[in-house]
Amino acid sequence: MQLTGAEIIIECLKEQGVDTVFGYPGGAILNVYDALYKYRDEIHHVLTSHEQGAAHAADGYARATGKVGVCMATSGPGATNLVTGIATAYMDSVPVVAITANVGKPLLGKDSFQEVDIAGIVMPITKHSYIVKDITKLADTIRKAFYIAKSGRPGPVLVDVTKDVTGALYDYSPRRPATVNRETSEIHRENVEQAVNMICKAQKPFIFVGGGSVISGASEEIAELSHRIQAPVCDSLMGKGGFSGEDPYYTGMLGMHGTKTSNLGVSQCDLLIVLGARFSDRVTGNAKTFANKAKILQIDIDAAEINKNVLVDAYIEGDIKEVLRRLLEEIPEKKHPQWMEHIQEMKAKYPLNYDHTQLTGPYIIEKLYELTDGDAIITTDVGQHQMWAAQYYKYKEPRTFLSSGGLGTMGFGLGAAIGAKMGRPEKTVVNIAGDGCFRMNMNEIATAVRCGKPLVQIVLNNHVLGMVRQWQTLFYDHRYSHTVLNDAVDFVKISEGMGAKAIRVTKMEEVESALKEALSSDGPVVLDCWIDQDLSVFPMVPAGANIDDVFDEEDMKNEQSV
Template structure:
């Protein structure tokens, strides 16, 4: 049948079983929005307050559901406003397809109104970027974009379509989406045998779980492995939920703000089994001293990650879940009672602690976990609140912790929460932000209100840029250069002005009633929680230091007394 390019775009979305898109219209993409109008009963469009919000919403939708997130934007500034969200998805391997419309083909390269080479701009932060200037290539390009976004190591793909292509007509016929198979052809028998031998010989094994384990859906296999070989388990920020935070073998996050048990345990182990993690500098600290006592076995779908940041002793390339399934059949049950007892002693000796005499971020997170029983999707922005959310909320399932790990994008969380809620409307969704982050994209509260969905926004309001201030306290001799937010911004009034319910929380005894009241409402609610500006995140490993140099407030006090 003969369809316009705009109609072909919509039909291709329907082919891919896309039910929700996030975006913001403009002149160049008007044909697509007109076609979308005619299919509003099949594809739901969420109008965000800003294109960046649309890209984060598509990202959050993808992380929460495992499906491809889709966002739309017009040419020029509409397209460039997607860039931060696309880079966020790229750094965390999130499957997103961004569809933009450009000026007509005759106007390209002429500095036309709202013209920009968006395909060129995003080239370093996408798996692939396309510009479609010929309608005969449109449908196949879109199909290819979805395949690339989903296959192997997922990631964002951008398709830019000139306006004249969206208006032209061409023959369209329905095609089933290409099957996405797990990466198994790279799994070599000899690599599996080496891995099995290393596991069998280890006396002090440790498992480190990364975001690839979530993407692979390997939770069941990781649990089986940990219990079969009696190995403690730590995770990265992106790996949260791949192994239950309530399991006795779980020791907490690894790295700069990881637990002392995880940081010291990895330093002491004799085998580190790394599942879908890329050895970020925030995890390893000084890469030259990382896990120096251990042999390292890395399992990852992306061969480029092997020996990139940390040299490993052996590796298996392939889908994490499939590798573990094969490996589990090859290894015997192992018991390491002395090692497990040592780890449990460290967990008892080095628990996460905070000041219980005043309202703090950790107290709010613990109350949220207690009230929701851990059955919620938590999104965050970036900073102290993000680390507290990783430390004090126990994630039992994958795809329940959405955060910008690689890029560290302030302003990410609210858009992601909206995307998650649209993708999984049955789940309680909570975004946790600092006041510095909330300022960046708080206009998306208006989007949340328009969606008519229950959503809780918690603002950890300390009137400073908390994590940067913490570094200024520890490493810059208390020189608080431009990190104090001493203005009259009232988040309660602003949120109410956008149509949301909002409450201020200033005391510990107000936290539980406020959270329960908010979660009982079938609409967006903002809790403006005032906490002290000098609260810090501990434990901490200084940037570039070794993991065994991890310290907490107690260590700082002891050091001050000994000086």
């Protein structure tokens, strides 16, 4: 059957099971949007307010569902506006296919209107990028893009198609998507035996869960391993939900804003089992001293991550779920009562704590957790609110905490929340942002209203760039250079102007009723929550310090009183 290139693109999306795409039209991609009009009953297109919002929405859709997210943009600035979202997905191993259209082939390389080499621009931040200038290669390229995006360690792929290809005619034959199997070829028997031996000998084991565990879907195996060998579990920001935050063996996040129990426990353990984590500097602090009393066993699908940031004593390369399944076949039950008693004592001694006399981010997030029973999908932007969301909401399941970890993208959360809601409409979806981040993406409130689905946007509004200001307080002698947002921006009026319901919250006693109203609404609701500008995120490890140098507000007060 003969179809235009644009129709072939849509048919290939249908082959891959795509039901939703996020994008913004323009001249070069008009043929594709014309095809979308014809296929509007089969593929739902979400028109975002900005192309970056489309990239973040595709990312959020992928993180929430485990499927490939798809975004579209036209040539030139449309394509370049996707770049930050593509980089965000790349850093956090999220499967996204970005489809852009370029000028016609005869106009390439001539500085034509809205011409840019987007395939070249995104090369360092994609698993692969293509430019299709020949319609005979179009369908196979789209198919390859989806396979690459979701195979092995997932990530974004960009396909740029010249406008003449989208308008040309060519024979199209449907094809079933290639099967993506779990990576098992590098799971070697001797490596498994070495790991089993290390686990059996350990007296103080600790498990560290990273984002790869969530991607692999290994939460059941991690829980079984933890309880079988009596090993406490901590996680990275990306690993949230890979092990239930309600499990008594859970000790909290590890690293710069990790709990004292996790940071001290990892520093004291004799075996650290690392599952799908890349040893980010935000986790390790001083990499040379990280877990230096322990043997380290790293399990990861990506060989490039082995011994990259931290030297390990043993490793297994392969899909985490499959590796753990094989390990569990051979690991006997192990009891470590003294170790577990020590961990529980630390949890009791060093709980997360905050000021209960005033309205704070942690209070709002704890109340949100209570009212949603921990069953919501939480998205965040980047900063203090992100850390509080990681610390004070207990994530019971994978794919319920969506946040920009590697790139740290302000403006990520609202687009991601829209994508998550489109992918999992049955779930309550809440985006938590600071006022600095909300300024970067609040135009997507109009998108959320247009989608007509309930969604809650919480703005923790301290009228400053909170995390940067916290560093200025601690390390820059209170020199608040350009971090105070002392202007007249009114988020309630702005949100109402875009069609959303909006509520301002300034007191603790207003929080519960405002959250209940927002959570029961049938459309988007923005809560503008005013908190003090001097609130800080604790515990904290200074950049580059040892993770057992972790301190909190009480430690600072004690030091100042000496």
